[in-house]
Amino acid sequence: MAHTASISQLQTPPWALVNGELVPYTDVKIHIGAEALTRALSVFEGVKGYWDSAGEVFSIRTPRRHYDRLCRSASLFHIPVRFSYEEFLAGLSKLASELLVPDKDLWFRPTMYVTHGHWGEATEADLVVTAFSQRKLDPDPMRLGVTSWRRASDLVLPTRVKSSANYVGARMARIEVRRLGYDDAIMLNDAGRVAEATGACVLIAQRGRIVTPPTSESCLDSITVDILESVAKDLGLTFERRPIERTELLAADECGLAGTISELTLVAELDGVEYEQSGLLAQVRQRYLELMRGDLVLPDVDLVPLVDASREALAG
Template sequence: MTQPSSEPVIYLRGRFVPDSEASLSVRTHAFLYGTAVFEGIKAYWAPERETMFIFRAEEHFRRLVQSCRILRLKAPLDIRRMVELSAEIVVRNGCREDTYLRPIVYKADRRIGPILEIPDTVDDFCLFTAPMSAYLDTHKGLHVCVSSWRRIDDNMIPARAKCNGAYVNTALIKTDAALAGFDDAIALSDDGHVAEGSAMNLFLVRDGRLVTPAVSNNILEGITRATVIELARKELGIPVESRQVDRTELYVAEEMFLCGTATEVAAVTRIDHRAIGDGTVGPITRAIQDLFDQAIHGRLPDYMHWLTPAGTPVLSSQD
């Protein structure tokens, strides 16, 4: 069995190297032009089982490959191997707390010019880990605003792909919200409909139903979003509508929450200085938070197929 390293390791150029030795040239194409795609994956410590569980690893790497296709990148490794490396790096780094994994496929050429594909293009894969508790406070109510920045359009830089360069849009949205005193922000699409949070999907509760913007509204096809939909329907019997959402629906919602790999499930209780419902975390949000927490820690037997135990990856299907 692989023993934890004294210094955290990073997988780069086909091997594990100490963090202090993992570096890229400033001439790297991905650094110059943002020509890379990535995933954010979480692994959770399950004390009852004395193991780390990586949440929905296969789905994340399948989406990474899809992002590669959109950006004309060629993933050097298949999905199975990337899952195996994820389990291995968690073990090598001795992770025993909530941990964020960041795999990246990037253009490694050292050339000037933004063209994505030419003969002899070099694409590479790297992977690192970092301790991470919840990205936002998942239990206290968040106060968010509607951002003046619009979400990038699918015909500009597709939100369906997690392109590194596209996160300038996220940075502008989140930074302006923070400087104005808000916890986060909601971005609208170019036609003025609700898209998502700065870097997370959005759900409303209206008339006892969950409502979330459709995937055609310039949103990331979120894996946590899909998890919430499945848990709500199967475990709680709550209907879910995926459709176009108007801005003013945010103000009349009974409940609201944001969700994503880093965010998990975070309640929103105020938007643009207006209370959501009665201004407290609602019962549907709390029920989904509880189910999600049980699922990621291996306490829901019906959803163990979502979890990869670190060191012994098990996939539900072939690449």
């Protein structure tokens, strides 16, 4: 099935960016004693760049919001940030100019790895940016199962921190449900309500409304969900953020997973329950892609063109 969550596992790009400098991808190294390895101390982002519908201009979706969230994650983990937004954006542009090809979008993974310091003393981190091509194809609807593994609460692993450590439980959950033949897992929180999938947020549609859990339910503070809310409201649809019980999820008309890579991927089945594929979420997904391709403009969603990564620049 054509799912997009594993694109980084299938590619070995020639270049990565380390503290603003291009480095061969296979030469990027972290010392075995670094807290990035000994304590899984790293924070990251997923940033998506899109070609416009004409295939002429390549733009990054909401880069400032991703930078701000990366800085917030780092601050909550007491990791100093020593690069500006302008340097962050320039780095994405430099890497895109080396890796971008016509007719394929690009997904960036900026990661701050703690490379120096000990238990919060004299902490320093390297910013490593990798990027992977993504085909402009609709993913197949997914089949999901509810896992027995729970999403940790904010008091265990801060849910507002986009940290590699937060995905250890997600890894266990995905392994569990794949043994049952599912593509991904729905994780519940410690109260038994819906939190998120292993790498994306959960949306449902029922009785003409779109509903998603708030961050207080142990799910990521999602930039993509914020954008989808703007798209839904532009379509005149009701969008709610509130707790979702497990049985409400099973009784919903539609279900989808939202994230930078998955965009809004429809769910075909959850634990044997089938969902509609041509309802409200399909409308929102189509409108979201129009927004990403520059065919729709919303005042609170910005696409930042990268001059060095345009088709004309690549041809030159």
